Amino acid sequence: MSAGTFTPHPGAAPVSRMILAQTALETRMLLRNGEQLLLTVIIPALLLALFSAVDIVDTGAGEPVDFLAPGVLALAVMSTAFTGQAIATGFDRRYGVLKRLGASPLPRWALMAAKTLSVLVTELLQVALLTAIAFALGWSPHGDPLSVAALILLGTAAFSGLGLLMAGTLKAEMTLAAANLVFLLLLVGGGVIVPLDKFPDAVRSVLELLPISALSGGLREVLQHGAALPWGDAAVLAGWAVLGLGAAGRFFRWE
Numbered sequence: 001m002s003a004g005t006f007t008p009h010p011g012a013a014p015v016s017r018m019i020l021a022q023t024a025l026e027t028r029m030l031l032r033n034g035e036q037l038l039l040t041v042i043i044p045a046l047l048l049a050l051f052s053a054v055d056i057v058d059t060g061a062g063e064p065v066d067f068l069a070p071g072v073l074a075l076a077v078m079s080t081a082f083t084g085q086a087i088a089t090g091f092d093r094r095y096g097v098l099k100r101l102g103a104s105p106l107p108r109w110a111l112m113a114a115k116t117l118s119v120l121v122t123e124l125l126q127v128a129l130l131t132a133i134a135f136a137l138g139w140s141p142h143g144d145p146l147s148v149a150a151l152i153l154l155g156t157a158a159f160s161g162l163g164l165l166m167a168g169t170l171k172a173e174m175t176l177a178a179a180n181l182v183f184l185l186l187l188v189g190g191g192v193i194v195p196l197d198k199f200p201d202a203v204r205s206v207l208e209l210l211p212i213s214a215l216s217g218g219l220r221e222v223l224q225h226g227a228a229l230p231w232g233d234a235a236v237l238a239g240w241a242v243l244g245l246g247a248a249g250r251f252f253r254w255e
Contacts, residue, residue: 018106022114027121030084039079039183040126045133047193048072052137057194062224069134069141070219071192076126077152078190078212081119081159083183089115089167090175099255108254116160123156142226148219150229154237155215161244162211168252186212191220211240 030036051057052065092098101111134141167175188194190212196204207213218233 015107015110019110019114019117022106022111023117023121026115026118030080030088030118030122033088036084036088039083040076040122041129044072044076044079044126044130047075048130048133049137051193052134058198063138063140065134065137065139066141066224067195067220068193069130069139070223071216072130072134073127073152074155074190074212074216074219075187075192076130077123077155077215078159078186079183080122080126081156082163083179084122084163085115085119085160086163086167086179087176089164090170090172090179093167093253093255094172096255112164116156119156119160123152127152141223143222144228147222147229151215151218151222151234151237154234154241155211158211158215158237158240158244161241161246161248164248164252165244168248168254186210191216209236211237214240 030040048065048068051068052063055064057064089098098111106114131139163179166178170178186192189199189207190210191207192212196207196213196217199207208217214233214236218230218237221227221230221233
């Protein structure tokens, strides 16, 4: 048997190629899932259009869309990085997908990297769509795009850690229920649609420490008021990211 019998040489592909292939697969699966599309695209878009056109909530001075657009962008990040990822990963774990992938040449850290990249790709599509809708509604954003990108990345890290922690420790059905419940609660109490100053002072001081409040508030400071990077909100998001990712790395169960 000659040396060139097996061409190309058998063996695992480079890790970078495996990550890109897994990222593409994770993204296709996410975009084909009707429930995930409802959470990640349809609900944020409907909320933005509805509350911008109908005077239901007092959003203060200025056009409602200027207040709502940053909050809905934060909601989109949460829906993908937390809710969608928690549910998808939870059921992958239940059906043994993670166990089988863990036994493949794809390292476990590379699988988590692929899931994170898939989240970022989906968020780019969400931001593009919601920004187009907001512009059509008369949105006039301000501020530094780099500050916006930094807040979204910190928010993605925070919500991804919490989503993976939930998916890796609870049963899939419990993850499904809990992730959707948290989504609804944070939608109402996270400053997305209803301004936090509508809540009592004692309640508001607690709500301001939530990651969705820090992300929506930080994006609003930059995009509505033209402020520089709000370090207080960034610190809250960084703290949640460290806490969530650290706990997920310690307690995540693959089967």
